[in-house]
Amino acid sequence: MIRRLALFAALLAATPLAAQKPLYIVNGTPCDEIVGIETDDIERIEELPADEESIARYGDKATNGVILITLKYDSPAVFEGGEPFADHIARQVKWGENEPAARVALRYTVTAEGETVAGAILESTDSRLRRRVLKALAEAPRWKPATKNGRPVESEGVLRIQLPEGKPLPGEPYIRIW
Template sequence: MKRYVLILCALFCAATLRAATPKPQPLYIVNGKETKEIRSIPPEDIEHVEMLPADEETIARYGQRAAHGVMLITLRYDQPAAFPADSTFGSYIARQVRWDASEPTARVVLRYKITPEGEIVVQQELESTDNRLKRRVLKAVAEAPRWQPAQKNGSPIESEGVLSIQLPEGRHLPRQIELVIR
């Protein structure tokens, strides 16, 4: 009986150690440059992903940092589009829209593209809880300054983004009430 308890205890301890030990991460190379994390890269900006195994050839090329493999990520651009204001695009648009604290909390989510000329073109309305806010956001987007477009091999290219505006800032949207009749 003691023997089985010791075996179970050893298995439990090994499983606990495996769960507590972080999984080794591969070396991330984005557009030819080593980077620590890739979670902030929008999936729509990724053109190609290649995973290299942790073999002798990979380690010889990238060094010991490649002991857990190498993930090569190629983005659709060499340099992302840049908004010329002193803040993010979402913050800029929120400041341009007049929405009093007495008005209801509302949200607008839009997908937009930035042309090679730096113009913003709204492609799709993903969510809109108030048509008044939507009209004001669309007007602010139309009047926003031009972007510096994304660059690929030194040439401007089209890129995309998602704009999410919820006003008044700091307030949450109320949950929708659902009535279920049985």
């Protein structure tokens, strides 16, 4: 359901019917777009019809219905390493230009204490790169954790690393889809 909603929202935004999209309310705040919301960050979705009650409560913007989205947090976790997290990890991994192109994708958790903990490996084309990425992940600086109702909470993310950067994997053209 959640993935279908995100796909539907992306398709709707790309069509001439975009003017007929519903009103999105994320954690109590009206939003024009929901495409940037990670589906794993969504706790609950509620769809309200375009009826008199919705319009009375949310105004004329609710004439096409209302989608209420509750995230697992009020504010997301913030990596305080001074650069995007994936860039930081990639810089920590020693992977020479003469080594074969390889890719690793994995889930990670940012704990309520701000530590990064590796989760499921989603893809790994080279065990050496996987070990190096896991080592860099374990040594990563702390995050400012996500918060819910003013308290730190766990959050999750997906880390994707392909090295050397710009070099395609053997047998596949270089098209970056993430």
